[in-house]
Amino acid sequence: MGRVARPAPQARARLLISCLLTSEERIHMKRIGVLTSGGDGPGLNPCIRAVVRMGIHLGMSVMGIRRGYAGLIAGEIEELTLRSVGGILGRGGTFLSTSRSAEFTTPQGQLTALRNLHRFDIEGLVVIGGNGSLTGAQKLHEQGVKVIGLPGTIDNDLGGTDITIGVDTALNTILDAVDKIKDTASSHNRAFIIETMGRNCGYLALMGALAGGAELALIPENNDISLEAVSNLLKDVYVRGKNHCIIVVAEGWKPGTAALAAYLNAQKEQQGFEVRTTVLGHVQRGGSPTAYDRILATRLGAAAAEALYAGRSGVMIGWIDGKIAETPLEEVIKPTNKIKPDVLRLARVMER
Amino acid sequence: MGRVARPAPQARARLLISCLLTSEERIHMKRIGVLTSGGDGPGLNPCIRAVVRMGIHLGMSVMGIRRGYAGLIAGEIEELTLRSVGGILGRGGTFLSTSRSAEFTTPQGQLTALRNLHRFDIEGLVVIGGNGSLTGAQKLHEQGVKVIGLPGTIDNDLGGTDITIGVDTALNTILDAVDKIKDTASSHNRAFIIETMGRNCGYLALMGALAGGAELALIPENNDISLEAVSNLLKDVYVRGKNHCIIVVAEGWKPGTAALAAYLNAQKEQQGFEVRTTVLGHVQRGGSPTAYDRILATRLGAAAAEALYAGRSGVMIGWIDGKIAETPLEEVIKPTNKIKPDVLRLARVMER
């Protein structure tokens, strides 16, 4: 089937499905569960809240499963009420906790998970997470569980959605850091290397560089820039009289921040600029979600509850071309490239 | 032609036109101008910067016109270089200044404007602003000037774009205020009326309420809610045991914040909650632009310079369905409704 967007538009945009379905189409699910899994990020709480509120609105009860698949196996499951999700909208992280579960990758682990779903009368499951988490969701789907996936990761490395929940907040955290480092870089006439998260995806680095007015972004999707070329860029920026030079590097870029810093420091005399490095690290995962992330998380979370209610399974609810869209989980977890060539070219022009 | 989006997709998405056109198609414009007009908002500076940088990249010189149409008439025009737009990316407001010009609405004013464009050898003009500003742009277009409009307003009340430059920053400012007021409301068991900007458009209020977890949004697009119904909502929220109730009101909603506050205070005994009012005011127009606004402004600004370079005129460059799109200025300035029914319904569900 592939990413449903192009070939099968009729399958997309099932927003507020409950309103569109005739009563016979409805599955009358009575109880669903929700869990967050894998790396955390901002926006997971608003997402859980939306699943709960829409679920209850549709007449279902919603069970919260703690610590992702690990908690599903361990049976750490309790009902979530409107009150359980009161006051969490603005908080970072996930109040359900999250984890990576090695046990869930085993047949025995999955079996225990299935038994617990049955034991707690959970008829459908919303899984919020990234690549690994949705791979697990697909596994459950294949074993007959009704599962809807939601893209919760700051890495923006999933198919089936233009942007994932948490990216906007992480981007603003990166921007704040770039702005601050530019202050000190300008005061000292220095060059700075700033390393962002994103695993193998350069989205955060490229967009952070574009928004922050950095002089260069180095990303895995475009790693044909030699260390020598970077050094020449520094020289060029120096000669043109700028008092700083900011290079944003994606953690997945090869040969990596440390190699770059070593090379540039060895070329210090030729470049004019001294070089410093900052690895932003886990601050990018925290913080109160931005308006964009809260709204995106709320829309997708609500749509996931509706989709389960309507009997859908095996798909992720994402955001494509400004609309809610469903894509089969098996498509979503394939390698994808979120870097559009036109944005890459635009970045090159703006970096001057 | 109408909003190009639906009927004529072939006219849309002319991103990076310069790369797509054959050399004969190019107009080889040598000098363009850029102005900001009307109400200001965050993101205007990154937008000007992108026009300048892309303009220079394409081999054109770019003239900055101060104080909008008033400065065009007064001849306050000077060249912008890469250095002129250095360091402005993160600043609120517009370094070119803006104004509303009564004189420009007269034939004499427009004549002087045309003469100044000619005198400064400006072959094409980028106008960044809202409804009134783009109406002026259309006037210039009708008189033969090559003009490209850009949607710069926090009100999000233009056609031809899903979102306008400045909205995301204003929304986060509103969200910050809602979060803060919720702190004090909860501490005192109070209800708060928070008035947002937006002129006749309820977008900021509705989205601010959705992101902030407000109990109600009152917007012009949906003003069939009686004062009595609002009072009953307060009562209901109180009875359900919540320790606060936040109502976000768009400035364009009738009968208005003052009438609402007066009514609710008169019903104080019945509702449980005391009511306070905060009018957010001009803070919504300021502040360093968010990552989203900087990126949107950069993309649209660059596309405007390219469009002029390619000889386009009489259109606004906007953002529709996740892509850059052109729409005739005459369509853009018609009344539009940015409130999607599904979001309105979602808001109702989430407000519970």
Add this chain to the structure above:
Amino acid sequence: MGRVARPAPQARARLLISCLLTSEERIHMKRIGVLTSGGDGPGLNPCIRAVVRMGIHLGMSVMGIRRGYAGLIAGEIEELTLRSVGGILGRGGTFLSTSRSAEFTTPQGQLTALRNLHRFDIEGLVVIGGNGSLTGAQKLHEQGVKVIGLPGTIDNDLGGTDITIGVDTALNTILDAVDKIKDTASSHNRAFIIETMGRNCGYLALMGALAGGAELALIPENNDISLEAVSNLLKDVYVRGKNHCIIVVAEGWKPGTAALAAYLNAQKEQQGFEVRTTVLGHVQRGGSPTAYDRILATRLGAAAAEALYAGRSGVMIGWIDGKIAETPLEEVIKPTNKIKPDVLRLARVMER
């Protein structure tokens, strides 16, 4: 006795009293209570947390009283554990809620309050609040209850302390608003009147103006500036070529913001600037407390628990000349002037 600072230094700086007292001096209080009362502000949560943590550290149990004196009368009292105050450090408002209690001003109300303290075995009480709240604390002290007051108000209008808990956060919120409004003022060549809170104290307005680089602060402590003089200032600022003029006005300043705005708008032609008004309102009471407020609240809160433990009563723990200091409650609630003449003069020089 008066403010103990000058005449009786030996009575001051009883920080960490528990460590200094010999065992005979200790009172071995077993259970204390804590309440927040009056207007809320940032820093109340860290303050409660410190009372609880230090109280428990000293071997006492700590009871939380909800909704200030109203909850004391109504018996809304429960034990606070280390876990009760986990995760509240960064939250605005007060998780114990607050209120103004008319009933507590009556002998009957106070009697009920006393009976409840007795009923819950509360031997000592920490009252966090402003003028009215500490007046109530003095009343309880006079009736034999061991009471320690803490200065929790953004108004900074108490004696016995150089600064009150919440002021620093409120000041940064005001500063953020001034910075944002300056963006839009500069873009439009406008003058803005920004009204701050502070009741009869001009501290927030004066310091907000100084930090924000405003052109004028109007405060109750210095209200000999005529409306005409303000208008002349605007004219002067305009003539000197500034593109904005910001006037920060304390809510307690007479004749008030509305009268000022009316006057200035009538003089528009003479001044050059159009004038807009923003009343900041209750956002000043909310928000995650700053580092300064969290640390101040923690130090004072801990010292209050220690002071009760050591048998002290009838005093407020404040911050004078960079040190913790005790002052009798009856001194604290007298009218005080927090505006130092040198700061006022400095502001005048900087405003140029």
Add this chain to the structure above:
Amino acid sequence: MGRVARPAPQARARLLISCLLTSEERIHMKRIGVLTSGGDGPGLNPCIRAVVRMGIHLGMSVMGIRRGYAGLIAGEIEELTLRSVGGILGRGGTFLSTSRSAEFTTPQGQLTALRNLHRFDIEGLVVIGGNGSLTGAQKLHEQGVKVIGLPGTIDNDLGGTDITIGVDTALNTILDAVDKIKDTASSHNRAFIIETMGRNCGYLALMGALAGGAELALIPENNDISLEAVSNLLKDVYVRGKNHCIIVVAEGWKPGTAALAAYLNAQKEQQGFEVRTTVLGHVQRGGSPTAYDRILATRLGAAAAEALYAGRSGVMIGWIDGKIAETPLEEVIKPTNKIKPDVLRLARVMER
């Protein structure tokens, strides 16, 4: 004389000297210079602004020297007007640039500096910086130049002041990072090591830990805590059921963050928590200064201009016990300990 604070209080608190001196006492300096030197930090711009504004107010002209002592040697000197310092109040870094100058440590370098001061008719100099910069200032003072030092460093490692300019902003940046990392730590049940700046001073780490509610601060002033003890703390925190453990480490603490992380990761099984590390780095030096820093910088900067005007030299203007105070430069640059024992003990109690 020594740090004037304790032995010679009569020499202190020369606030607004210009107002206190009789006209004969005044030195009628006509032109002063100002430079920022060494590591940068937030608050330098408001500080320069205050020197300029107060200087001009007193009838002097003020010359800005770029790039610290390096620019003084190279003759990069130009006049600063009221307009030069317009709009810089809220910007991070220093618009005069800063540097560490090896040349200035040589007799030849100092000779050239002296000649340039003479050449530009600069009769007095304000030096804003940390330890190294004020050592240089003392050198100039010894050679007959009228010099006033100001404490501009985020490290808070100078004598003669309770707090240095930039500390409050850096502390809030650290707090923001601690809050964000706590989000992700709680979501994953992890322990985090967060390394702050501060050179040999643990102030930022200790206060950041206190404000952020960290479970432990490791600082050079108190390095008798063994790695084993830290590991036991983690275990203890885990057993008590907390879902995170935050350890804030000063960069000057031995054996250092890397050794700690290696040790704790080796003990993972015993502790319950996995451990991650974040080195905050140069973001701590940037950002718009807080209200506290802007006010402190403004007060000290203005006092420095007044002190020069009054003919003072060889002292640093600092902030002691809530008041402006002068201390001889030679005292200021001696090793100092900013960690008060009572705060350290308080931190231990609160960390529970």
